Amino acid sequence: LNLLARPIGRRRLLLAGGAVAAVGLAPAILRPVQAAEPTHRLAPGPGRVRLVGDEYPETTVWAYDGRVPGPKIRVRQGDRLRIAVTNALAEETTVHWHGVRVPNAMDGVPHMPQPPIASGETFTYEFDAVDAGTFWYHPHMRSHEQVGRGLYGALIVEEQKPIQVDRDVTWVLGDWRLKQDASISNDFGNPMDLSHNGRVGNTVTINGQVLENFPVRAGERVRLRLINAANARIFGLRFQGHRPMIVAIDGHPVEPHEPEGGHVVLAPAMRIDLVLDMTGNPGDRTTIVDDFYRDLAYRLVDLSYGQERLREQPLDTPLTLPANPVPEPDLSGAVRQEVTLGGGMMGTMAGAIVDGQMMDMRTMVRHGMAWAINGVAAIGHGEGHNGGHVMDPIFTLQRGQTCVIAMANETAWHHPMHLHGHTFRVLSRNGRSTQFREWQDTVLLAPRERVEIAFVADNPGDWMFHCHILEHQAAGMMSTIRVV
Numbered sequence: 001l002n003l004l005a006r007p008i009g010r011r012r013l014l015l016a017g018g019a020v021a022a023v024g025l026a027p028a029i030l031r032p033v034q035a036a037e038p039t040h041r042l043a044p045g046p047g048r049v050r051l052v053g054d055e056y057p058e059t060t061v062w063a064y065d066g067r068v069p070g071p072k073i074r075v076r077q078g079d080r081l082r083i084a085v086t087n088a089l090a091e092e093t094t095v096h097w098h099g100v101r102v103p104n105a106m107d108g109v110p111h112m113p114q115p116p117i118a119s120g121e122t123f124t125y126e127f128d129a130v131d132a133g134t135f136w137y138h139p140h141m142r143s144h145e146q147v148g149r150g151l152y153g154a155l156i157v158e159e160q161k162p163i164q165v166d167r168d169v170t171w172v173l174g175d176w177r178l179k180q181d182a183s184i185s186n187d188f189g190n191p192m193d194l195s196h197n198g199r200v201g202n203t204v205t206i207n208g209q210v211l212e213n214f215p216v217r218a219g220e221r222v223r224l225r226l227i228n229a230a231n232a233r234i235f236g237l238r239f240q241g242h243r244p245m246i247v248a249i250d251g252h253p254v255e256p257h258e259p260e261g262g263h264v265v266l267a268p269a270m271r272i273d274l275v276l277d278m279t280g281n282p283g284d285r286t287t288i289v290d291d292f293y294r295d296l297a298y299r300l301v302d303l304s305y306g307q308e309r310l311r312e313q314p315l316d317t318p319l320t321l322p323a324n325p326v327p328e329p330d331l332s333g334a335v336r337q338e339v340t341l342g343g344g345m346m347g348t349m350a351g352a353i354v355d356g357q358m359m360d361m362r363t364m365v366r367h368g369m370a371w372a373i374n375g376v377a378a379i380g381h382g383e384g385h386n387g388g389h390v391m392d393p394i395f396t397l398q399r400g401q402t403c404v405i406a407m408a409n410e411t412a413w414h415h416p417m418h419l420h421g422h423t424f425r426v427l428s429r430n431g432r433s434t435q436f437r438e439w440q441d442t443v444l445l446a447p448r449e450r451v452e453i454a455f456v457a458d459n460p461g462d463w464m465f466h467c468h469i470l471e472h473q474a475a476g477m478m479s480t481i482r483v484v
């Protein structure tokens with residue numbers, strides 16, 4: 001089922017934005033064919049891949065172009081992307097360009113404003129890669145199942161002047177709940193996952209495979225772009241015997257620094273770019289472990305050193321990446337908004353407003369709801385359920401205004417909160433200023449933690465603001481923020 005291989009004839013081309021079919025229009029009002037030609041094509045649809053080892057059967061997945069992760073899209077900062085997405089799934093889908101500051105109509109949130117892509121249809125997303133960095137793409141339609149079955153891929157925007165490394169490597173981290181025969185467990189959206197820490201799986205893959213070894217050379221410098229594409233698993237990676245330097249978070253440069261306690265923490269949807277100097281000796285073998293959930297620690301992969309040394313001394317060139325053109329928040333003139341995250345098991349939330357009605361927690365869980373933002377458990381457009389529901393924004397910002405959101409996690413669980421269309425600075429945690437005031441699009445809140453973020457509301461539209469543990473999102477932890 002390879003729709004991509006079939007060239008799309010001129011008469012079937014969609015105009016930029018994809019809303020109007022070119023068929024039957026007078027050539028005079030068509031944009032030059034040159035300009036409307038897609039730069040990339042993606043076909044989400046069913047596929048079969050080998051996730052584990054040869055001794056296991058293949059796994060039936062949903063995937064872009066039949067591959068997990070989907071094709072890596074790699075462009076230069078400033079490039080215009082026109083990505084024609086042809087839906088080969090049996091259900092509607094969209095593509096969200098996570099972390100990329102796109103116009104509202106290209107954001108891939110169903111009905112906000114463009115309708116989802118029906119089965120068999122094509123929609124062309126068009127936007128500029130304004131920021132350099134490590135981004136990714138995934139559906140925003142019943143995400144907990146569509147992403148959980150394998151729909152995700154990397155989107156890399158190269159700096160005009162990248163830092164000097166020997167290899168630029170992307171690792172898309174996936175997490176699967178597989179049965180003995182390597183098929184995907186069908187228990188998507190079960191009440192336990194919805195109301196606890198989400199669908200944490202039992203099989204972690206790097207670029208779609210369980211990896212034993214990652215071959216390296218003594219002395220080489222690797223830029224390692226980590227993307228957490230898991231529904232729910234938070235990674236806490238330790239690189240034994242190595243000193244990774246964090247150079248970017250969520251695509252955006254940060255003052256190069258070693259992770260706190262040597263622990264690279266990567267919540268769902270987050271990206272971290274590391275510079276890793278291979279300081280071991282030829283023949284060495286060391287392990288990267290993930291021990292975020294202490295009771296679930298495991299070996300992610302071994303770094304296995306070949307026999308050849310690349311250079312005697314590690315490279316000594318600068319690690320600082322050029323800043324992206326993100327507007328700097330003006331804190332003196334900022335509006336302040338309080339946002340409370342509530343719900344889940346072992347929490348204090350008695351109930352929330354669901355579809356305009358107060359509902360107690362028990363009834364909520366019976367209806368597949370468990371979480372709330374400012375007392376509202378959202379169902380609606382943001383995830384494509386209940387086609388008719390409009391999501392009322394939790395607040396409205398004037399274009400150009402700086403907004404500080406003070407978030408309070410009043411639950412017993414972690415939540416990576418993601419804002420669409422904007423990049424924010426993380427100002428403080430539990431009242432203490434952060435050291436790096438990182439630019440991020442997804443920020444992890446620990447249980448009971450309070451976090452302040454700030455951003456300039458420069459991108460008009462209704463923007464999703466939700467937890468990226470996809471089961472939490474599906475069970476109510478989503479909202480929208482309006483910029484007019």
Ligand code: C2O
Nearest residue numbers: 096098269418464
């Ligand atoms: Cu990565 Cu609203 O999503």
Ligand code: CU
Nearest residue numbers: 415467469472
């Ligand atoms: Cu959450």
